[in-house]
Amino acid sequence: MPPRILVVDDEQHIREGIGEFFRGEGYAVSLAEDGNQGLAAVRGGDIDVVITDLRMPGMSGETLIEEALKINTGMPIIVLTAHGSVENAVECMRKGAYEYRTKPVDLKELALLVQRALSVRALEKENENLHIQLQNRFGLTNIVGHSPEMERVFDQVRTVAPTKANVLITGESGTGKELIANAVHLLSERARHPFVKVHCSALAPGLLESELFGHEKGAFTGASRLHRGRFELANQGTLFLDEIGEIDAAIQVKLLRVLQEKKFERVGGEETISVDVRLVTATNRDLYRMVQEGTFREDLYYRLKVVHIHVPPIRERRSDIPLLVTSFLKEFCRENGTMEKKIDRRAMAALEQYRWGGNVREMKNLMENLVVMSKGPVIQYADLPEYIRDEKQPDTITLPAGKKLEEYEKEIILANLAWVNGNKSRAAEVLGIGRKTLHRKLEEYGYSVSE
Ligand SMILES: Nc1ncnc2c1ncn2[C@@H]1O[C@H](COP(=O)(O)OP(=O)(O)OP(=O)(O)O)[C@@H](O)[C@H]1O
Ligand SMILES: [Mg+2]
Known part of the structure; x- marks a missing residue:
């Protein structure tokens, strides 16, 4: 035309x-x-x-x-x-x-x-x-996953990103919470403004306060200059507070006030500073439980989780494993300038079976290691570390009908314990119960349990 x-x-x-x-x-x-x-x-x-x-x-x-x-x-x-x-x-x-x-x-x-x-x-x-392509590249498209569980997460991100809502991201360590936080920023109108990240557990409480809110010159010994806090630096953009479960009561109060009034003072300062900041927070702790136990303010909790995005662990979305494995292979081969390596079927099957306690981070590290260390163009089962090769296929438990529930429970617990070679912490993890509970039950069955 x-x-x-x-x-x-x-x-x-x-x-x-x-x-x-x-x-x-x-x-x-x-x-x-x-x-x-x-x-x-x-x-x-x-x-x-x-x-x-x-x-x-x-x-x-x-x-x-x-x-x-x-x-x-x-x-x-x-x-x-x-x-x-x-x-x-x-x-x-x-x-x-x-x-x-x-x-x-x-x-x-x-x-x-x-x-x-x-x-x-x-x-x-x-x-x-x-520019749009770049945004997409670092928005959602660099987050690998096609399982229904991840599609749901992507959907939530796309929906919430353009809004003003504060977002709480939960999930185990290494599931990709930070990537999701970044995507929320990049897909919002704030993308042109800063994305500022604070690791809440990395700083002592006093330091965290002045890191977040800044301090005036002379506010305390060593405060030789005015210091602008991350809230000021993130103005018009997004502030990502990682490990929000770790902040102490005093900071919780101050945070609540910023969320309610969009105003705060620097440490040691009189001047009230107004900011326009979207807050995205993340934690691998159970914040709700902390609220019930009284270690996290309930009012703050609800302000942080206007929208809650939960990133499921890998073991709950195993259909993502092959895609993750191949995309990390590609990434690291490119980075190392080696020819693209493939992975053999048996090795892939073992990776699909594995527990991935460290989630995507663990997998990413392993894939980098394999790209560097494996000799041939195809990664073989034998190239995998022993702890992955050792992971046994789950045994099938046959349960005859007509018994009491607690008898079934006993059989299930013992079968799982055998499956993990008697390792009680692992058995508790697999069964999704606390170690103490497992110990108590074993004692009830007449086993002597020493720590
Ligand atoms: N779906 C994914 N696709 C590609 N890379 C991923 C994905 N999820 C996580 N990663 C990568 O795995 C590593 C860990 O992710 P990230 O730091 O976002 O996890 P996290 O949930 O914040 O962990 P932690 O709770 O330990 O802080 C990063 O290198 C990240 O790029
Ligand atoms: Mg993180």
């Missing part, structure tokens, strides 16, 4: 003259008698370049420029102006017009101008697309 030029001029012979010339040059042309008609054409949506007169009855060229750019930002607009009103034309440039020419206009020159405007615009568009 040829590019479409809109010519806006109240003088019929000029309008039609220019239109006819550009048709002859192979362009599609729309004509308008004044600003209002011109704007209607722009609303129509398929205009690539506008050539407009300034002084027209009804809506002037100036207003047309402003309004048209609201509809189509970046669309090139070329202004034609009579001798003696160059000042107006300059004013138009300030409003976003691409260029101006004085009448009578040299059509050949105008054609060159249009060509140039179109190629500049094409470049700009390509740039915008690249």
Whole structure:
């Protein structure tokens, strides 16, 4: 499709003259008698370049420029102006017009101008697309997973990202909580502003407070300069508080106040500072339980988890394993400049069986190690570390009908204990009960249990 030029001029012979010339040059042309008609054409949506007169009855060229750019930002607009009103034309440039020419206009020159405007615009568009691609790349598309469980997480991210809601991300260590937090930021309108991360457990409480809220010069010994906190640095962007379960009572109170009033003072300061920050928090602890036990404020808890995204551990989405394995293989082979390695079926099956207590982080580290250490182009079962090869296929437990529940329980517990070679912590993990509970039950069955 040829590019479409809109010519806006109240003088019929000029309008039609220019239109006819550009048709002859192979362009599609729309004509308008004044600003209002011109704007209607722009609303129509398929205009690539506008050539407009300034002084027209009804809506002037100036207003047309402003309004048209609201509809189509970046669309090139070329202004034609009579001798003696160059000042107006300059004013138009300030409003976003691409260029101006004085009448009578040299059509050949105008054609060159249009060509140039179109190629500049094409470049700009390509740039915008690249920017979007980049966003996608570091938004959700770099998070590997196609299991229904992960699809659900992606869905939640896409839904919540553009909103103002605070997001609480939970999940075991290494499940990808930080990636998700980053995606929430990148898919929001705040993406152009900072994503600031604070590791709450890495700092002593006093330090954490001034890290978050900043401090005035002289606030305490060693505070030799004013220090802006992460809340200030994250203004208009997203603040990601990792391991939120670790913050102490005093900081919980201060955090609550920022969330309620969007205001705070630096440590040792009087001045009240206002910020616009979206809070994303993450934890691998059971915050709800902490609320019940009284170690985490309930009011804060509900403000943090306006939306709650839970990232399931790998063992609850095993169908993601092959995809994760192959994508990490690809990534690390590329990084190491080696030819792309494959993985043999038996090795893959073992990886699919394995428990992945450290979740994706554990898998990622293992894949890097395998890429570096395995000799051939195909990673074999024998290349896997012993603890993975040792993992046995689960035994099948046959349970005859007609027994008491507690008898079944005993059989299930003992069978699982045997499966993990008598390792009680592992058995408790597999069964999803506490170690103490397991010990108590074993004692009930008459086993002597020593720690
Ligand atoms: N679905 C995934 N696809 C690709 N890489 C992933 C995925 N999930 C996690 N990772 C990678 O695994 C590592 C751990 O992820 P991340 O740091 O986000 O986990 P986490 O849940 O924040 O862990 P922790 O609770 O220990 O802080 C990172 O290198 C991350 O890039
Ligand atoms: Mg993390």
